[in-house]
Amino acid sequence: xxxxxxxxxxxxxxxxxxxxxxxxxxxxxxxxxxxxxxxxxxxxxxxxxxxxxxxxxxxxxxxxxxxxxxxxxxxxxxxxxxxxxxxxxxxxxxxxxxxxxxxxxxxxxxxxxxxxxxxxxxxxxxxxxxxxxxxxxxxxxxxxxxxxxxxxxxxxxxxxxxxxxxx
Amino acid sequence: xxxxxxxxxxxxxxxxxxxxxxxxxxxxxxxxxxxxxxxxxxxxxxxxxxxxxxxxxxxxxxxxxxxxxxxxxxxxxxxxxxxxxxxxxxxxxxxxxxxxxxxxxxxxxxxxxxxxxxxxxxxxxxxxxxxxxxxxxxxxxxxxxxxxxxxxxxxxxxxxxxxxxxxxxxxxxxxxxxxxxxxxxxxxxxxxxxxxxxxxxxxxxxxxxxxxxxxxxxxxxxxxxxxxxxxxxxxxxxxxxxxxxxxxxxxxxxxxxxxxxxxxxxxxxxxxxxxxxxxxxxxxxxxxxxxxxxxxxxxxxxxxxxxxxxxxxxxxxxxxxxxxxxxxxxxxxxxxxxxxxxxxxxxxxxxxxxxxxxxxxxxxxxxxxxxxxxxxxxxxxxxxxxxxxxxxxxxxxxxxxxxxxxxxxxxxxxxxxxxxxxxxxxxxxxxxxxxxxxxxxxxxxxxxxxxxxxxxxxxxxxxxxxxxxxxxxxxxxxxxxxxxxx
Numbered sequence: 001x002x003x004x005x006x007x008x009x010x011x012x013x014x015x016x017x018x019x020x021x022x023x024x025x026x027x028x029x030x031x032x033x034x035x036x037x038x039x040x041x042x043x044x045x046x047x048x049x050x051x052x053x054x055x056x057x058x059x060x061x062x063x064x065x066x067x068x069x070x071x072x073x074x075x076x077x078x079x080x081x082x083x084x085x086x087x088x089x090x091x092x093x094x095x096x097x098x099x100x101x102x103x104x105x106x107x108x109x110x111x112x113x114x115x116x117x118x119x120x121x122x123x124x125x126x127x128x129x130x131x132x133x134x135x136x137x138x139x140x141x142x143x144x145x146x147x148x149x150x151x152x153x154x155x156x157x158x159x160x161x162x163x164x165x166x167x
Numbered sequence: 168x169x170x171x172x173x174x175x176x177x178x179x180x181x182x183x184x185x186x187x188x189x190x191x192x193x194x195x196x197x198x199x200x201x202x203x204x205x206x207x208x209x210x211x212x213x214x215x216x217x218x219x220x221x222x223x224x225x226x227x228x229x230x231x232x233x234x235x236x237x238x239x240x241x242x243x244x245x246x247x248x249x250x251x252x253x254x255x256x257x258x259x260x261x262x263x264x265x266x267x268x269x270x271x272x273x274x275x276x277x278x279x280x281x282x283x284x285x286x287x288x289x290x291x292x293x294x295x296x297x298x299x300x301x302x303x304x305x306x307x308x309x310x311x312x313x314x315x316x317x318x319x320x321x322x323x324x325x326x327x328x329x330x331x332x333x334x335x336x337x338x339x340x341x342x343x344x345x346x347x348x349x350x351x352x353x354x355x356x357x358x359x360x361x362x363x364x365x366x367x368x369x370x371x372x373x374x375x376x377x378x379x380x381x382x383x384x385x386x387x388x389x390x391x392x393x394x395x396x397x398x399x400x401x402x403x404x405x406x407x408x409x410x411x412x413x414x415x416x417x418x419x420x421x422x423x424x425x426x427x428x429x430x431x432x433x434x435x436x437x438x439x440x441x442x443x444x445x446x447x448x449x450x451x452x453x454x455x456x457x458x459x460x461x462x463x464x465x466x467x468x469x470x471x472x473x474x475x476x477x478x479x480x481x482x483x484x485x486x487x488x489x490x491x492x493x494x495x496x497x498x499x500x501x502x503x504x505x506x507x508x509x510x511x512x513x514x515x516x517x518x519x520x521x522x523x524x525x526x527x528x529x530x531x532x533x534x535x536x537x538x539x540x541x542x543x544x545x546x547x548x549x550x551x552x553x554x555x556x557x558x559x560x561x562x563x564x565x566x567x568x569x570x571x572x573x574x575x576x577x578x579x580x581x582x583x584x585x586x587x588x589x590x591x592x593x594x595x596x597x598x599x600x601x602x603x604x605x606x607x608x609x610x611x612x613x614x615x616x617x618x619x620x621x622x623x624x625x626x627x628x629x630x631x632x633x634x635x636x637x638x639x640x641x642x643x644x645x646x647x648x649x650x651x652x653x
Contacts, residue, residue, distance in 0.1 A: 035585055036169075037169040037583045037585055037586065038169065038240065038583055038584075039169070039213050039215075039239045039240040039580050039581070039582075039583050040239055040240060040241060040246055040580050040583075040584075041241070041242060041584075042584060042585070085426060085427075088439070089426065093423070096419060100359065100363070100416075103363050103412055103415075104359065104362040104363040104365075104412065104416075105362075137611065138303070138610075138611070139611065139613060140373070140374075140613070141372060141373040141374055141653065143267040143268060143374075143415040144267040144415050144418065144419055145419075146242040146243070146263075146440050147242075147243075147422065147438075147439035147440040147442070148241075148242030148243050148438060148439070148440040149242075150439070164242050166242060166266070166267045166268075166415075167374055167584065
């Protein structure tokens with residue numbers, strides 16, 4: 001499944017609602033993610049009908065924290081593999097791989113497609129372009145994907161993935 | 168996330184509360200949080216106290232699981248956490264107890280300039296700093312090193328950089344541990360860590376990192392201030408940054424490498440982020456050797472940032488280095504694990520002290536305090552928020568007796584980043600700061616929104632507790648004039 005960023009600015013949430021009650025949700029082709037409150041850092045909750053979709057949502061959530069999604073063009077593809085000892089470990093390792101590409105290889109991504117998924121490993125194709133400071137407004141520096149409170153498990157309406165980023 | 172904590176907090180005295188070890192099965196010792204009633208109110212708002220209890224699970228922990236008054240909710244360890252383990256008693260080292268930004272820290276540089284010379288030109292000065300000091304997400308440095316040179320930085324820290332001309336010999340003496348932890352082994356640092364750190368020496372980064380121009384607005388201890396070359400209305404520069412991408416990757420690599428250690432060494436942990444290995448195990452030693460490289464990289468980074476700032480001041484004020492008097496007062500690490508000698512039940516022991524958002528605070532006459540101010544104690548640098556003030560303190564004997572030579576590291580957040588952005592909507596933090604006489608420049612608007620003064624506790628409440636508890640004593644208070652942020 002190919003997923004695309006919506007141009008909604010997730011950080012602005014619903015005007016007029018108190019911050020805690022307005023987890024700004026971003027929808028894309030059936031999957032969503034939202035930003036969770038944390039005093040010093042930033043939490044992310046992503047959902048999907050399948051584990052693959054939840055992983056795609058989580059990666060898009062991470063991307064949207066870093067850069068305005070509408071500024072990124074899907075021009076070049078890159079393949080990523082990740083493996084974990086269990087579900088939560090896979091989620092953290094997967095997001096770390098994406099973060100590493102962004103941070104060390106200086107790339108930004110517009111789309112994410114998980115092509116293979118089994119317990120607990122995945123392969124994915126990310127499509128994006130080299131980071132260009134003139135066009136890409138970087139929002140946040142994410143230092144790491146932490147294991148604190150990390151979960152990746154079935155939920156009544158599909159799969160749910162939660163992580164906390166160190167910023 | 169963000170739910171209030173309702174566990175037991177027993178007041179021991181006006182500065183400390185205790186989480187008894189009976190609170191949770193698996194705690195090996197009590198938790199002790201340094202806080203008065205005013206601070207406790209905000210500490211109760213999230214799960215930071217639970218994290219203090221979780222750290223008490225670490226094998227070989229000595230004394231209590233400690234938290235400084237700027238404690239706030241982190242991941243794994245609370246921010247503001249201090250834990251000492253005894254390697255001879257199966258004591259562990261936990262990469263999460265240092266954090267991703269290994270040797271994030273602060274340095275304070277004095278100048279011979281007075282408030283009246285700087286305030287009228289602060290906008291232009293901040294503009295010049297902003298132009299010449301790379302800051303913000305993903306910015307690369309003005310100073311470039313080859314991979315071979317980077318290995319020297321990892322092994323030798325500040326000293327190597329100074330020998331290349333980026334500073335003065337006395338800068339090394341005025342840096343914690345001489346700006347270099349021994350037994351750093353660049354060969355255990357992964358290629359990926361090198362890749363993430365490439366080109367980042369002399370870059371500020373984003374988040375709460377900053378270069379701030381400040382002036383002394385209150386002196387508490389004239390003698391100590393005099394020793395540091397500071398007096399009322401004198402201008403100083405504070406720099407806050409860390410080990411950048413290299414440190415983040417070293418920490419991540421270690422957490423990943425240690426994932427099977429709890430099972431291998433029979434360690435039970437309440438939070439996966441606390442993953443650890445015995446200090447004397449192959450995994451523990453390997454992490455220490457890599458962490459020391461990242462710590463040395465961070466010291467070199469702050470040295471390079473100071474070098475850039477000195478250059479900006481020299482060109483801007485058209486003064487010689489001698490007349491400008493930009494001497495490094497001190498540089499402290501506040502995310503680090505170090506092997507240090509401490510007394511436990513009357514016996515000297517070599518302990519592994521984790522400081523996760525805590526500053527070393529060694530008292531007068533400690534051999535690790537630079538000779539020039541050994542009689543007043545180690546400078547303890549406490550940045551506050553952008554709008555209020557920062558403090559210079561000196562270590563007191565109480566820190567050795569109570570906290571393995573540690574004190575607080577900052578104000579501590581009280582508002583989440585998201586809540587801070589919400590609260591800044593339809594406001595201009597930049598203009599609000601300007602109305603208070605502070606000129607701020609940041610790469611993105613969000614940097615200022617997230618870091619607005621209201622997002623932090625009042626640092627004076629934090630410093631008061633540290634002072635009253637006898638961990639460190641106040642020397643002077645600095646007010647911001649201008650700041651650059653990522």
